[in-house]
Amino acid sequence: MPAPRRDMAMHNDWWATGWEHVLPRQGFPLTMLISTASQPGFTGSLDDVLQEVLDGHWDMIGGDLDGALTFSWPDTEWDYEEAPEGREAFEANHWKNFGAMLRSAGFPVPTTVRDLSELYLTWGIASREETPDGLRWSMPAVLPLPGDLLPLDAELTARLDRMRWSTRTGPLVDQLISHLADDLGEPEEILTSLDRLAAATGKDADDVRLALTELVESGDARVRRGEEPADTERLEAHRRFRLLMDWDHLYETRMKLSIDET
Known part of the structure; x- marks a missing residue:
């Protein structure tokens, strides 16, 4: 009999930190993946989590961990009342600001979900460790705040x-x-x-x-x-x-x- 699928988990502190207002849209599902990987008894990579829970494909992250990061949902109809400049200009403006913010703090600008997961490790949002039982993931009880790591503008702060x-x-x-x-x-x-x-x-x-x-x-x-x-x-x-x-x-x-x- 195949092993039961692991339930997805989400870090309780995610909503209070405000990271969803700073990162590309895949920040939320990536945090879910890492939260799931951090559950007791799991060892393996994020690719392993994705395979175990979602058969290796998840539309929310753009397919897999090598999916391109975006600030909007590519498959949804564009709301021109909310953002009259259109999707292309919206994305370009967000990437300009996001990239400038990261570069000014000395961080590389991620282009894929996998790149962003490496930044999570750098920022202390997540940790991973090779153990005798395999690769283990963990997250701190209290996540670091965006403003502690990045030079947010006054309005966003x-x-x-x-x-x-x-x-x-x-x-x-x-x-x-x-x-x-x-x-x-x-x-x-x-x-x-x-x-x-x-x-x-x-x-x-x-x-x-x-x-x-x-x-x-x-x-x-x-x-x-x-x-x-x-x-x-x-x-x-x-x-x-x-x-x-x-x-x-x-x-x-x-x-x-x-x-x-x-």
Whole structure:
């Protein structure tokens, strides 16, 4: 009886790092391949993983590891509203910027998925080691950030910082909103403290502070001590403050209405 196919795996930290906004589109499936190769009990090359799991061919990487890297999906209809310059100009512009960024940091510009896998090793995204049992792959628990290795431009740096902040604070904000809306009935204003909100949401005071900071920065809430604005990052856990919610703004920007199909 043939051995069961290995399930594909994905590193938990991939989405939070922002690499998908920096690398060619094959960065995501390549990370899946290496994550799969890093599972306990596997030895072999990435070609071996591809053969075992997908019979040696995967459209997402362009066929095999020698497939050409691209920033767009070649087999999909081009969206001229999203990128009116067209596919060829889109690719050329991305390669110009990507190549300049890598060369300025002293790295070679990859052209194939295999080339990119070698950069993963250089950057510490992945490691491989020859052992008595064969070639073993591994990945660190926390992946390096693009900005720690590459000279990202200011716009991309700000976008990735915002994305990581949202990833960190999103679940905390959801829990705080749930408490304010479901338990307290969407009050326009309450007198509370970090300790009280922490006890009500089952989080610690620092997590509540992060959630409040996100609500304030997004314009969904204001925090005041007396009549003066309060700095959420400097609030003492036991000190009471006034939390003023702008529910209209919050629902406009955060809540997505789901429409049942009939």
